[in-house]
Amino acid sequence: MGDGGFQMNVQATLLSAAILLLAGCRSEPQPMTTPSSDRAFGKTPEGVEVRLYTLRNAHGMRATITNFGGIVTSLVVPDRAGRPGDIVLGFDSLEGYLRGSPYFGAIVGRYANRIAGARFTLEGTSHRLAANDHGNALHGGVRGFDKVVWDAIPFADSTRSGLRLHQVSADGEEGYPGRLDVTVTYEVTDANELRITYHATTDKATVLNLSHHGYFNLAGRAAPDILGHELLLAADRYTPVDASLIPTGEIASVDGTPFDFRTATPIGDRIDADDRQLRYGKGYDHNFVVLGTPGTLRLAARVRDPESGRTMEVLTTEPGIQFYSGNFLDGTLVGKGGATYGHRAGLCLETQHFPDSPHHAAFPTTLLRPGQAFRSETIYRFAAQ
């Protein structure tokens, strides 16, 4: 390139820098994302109005979220040919979710996953929780965070479109101590991410474990199950369970077991292997110990659907991730567009603290005290190849 070309480049660079500077000085940032929109989604049996918010980015990704349970009712992501597809299981109407949903797309809490015997002791006081799973507490109890109508504030700026959900859970709700102030923020970013951040404070010592319970099928509505999806889990170890899916306390190596997903492997390859842990879960329903340091955002899982080319990466600050292969889906639930959700129609990758941590001193603590702030972040990042 001659000197003239170089000078023209410099001029062009200066010009674009000046334009950027001017744009930066405007009071309103230029949105790259489309701001969120919202509409009515019905009323709860108590007559509380529930809304549906749609967050979009500039690349055709779209998340529709209701403030009932913080449920992601649809998540549209393009495939390798650019064709949009809804990659989460759910219902067309609020009634579907009210009638009984296996936590499709919901925020789960106060304690995601199980607490054995629905009781725990904290600082000498024993707490009795609502038991909703064979005598154990599952996903926060009878009326967990998946059934709460959250206050919702949509927002958008130059790189993301978001929804802030807030609620105060009363002291003693579902048996949990402490008045808990919780904010969960969903964002759809221009990096094709669904980003979820959690923040909570309490006025009494309590235990807390928050997660998102999306059921993914990256094929969109095209595939009846997720057995052909290839899964990578960034985990050398997992927490084996007993017959009621309560951790035994052991932290076991995945080496030489059907739980070794350190290299990407189709989910269906070993799911029916003759293995006691798989029999207990009726497939995969286990917590994996995410490699790296809890509190830092790092890769926990990567899933790929070879048919559509869609991939999903899961990054989290949490110590664990529950891989649940939709084993309890049995074809009795009719979902969006009349789809029947059969055995293993969707998979969950629930970032979390380990199940039943209040009974296992060796597990990372789930204790939250007054004056402390609970913070957690999980990103579901999409691409198509």
Ligand code: BGC
């Ligand atoms: C649990 C499963 C349970 C499912 C729906 C998952 O997080 O690990 O055992 O069936 O949620 O409740």
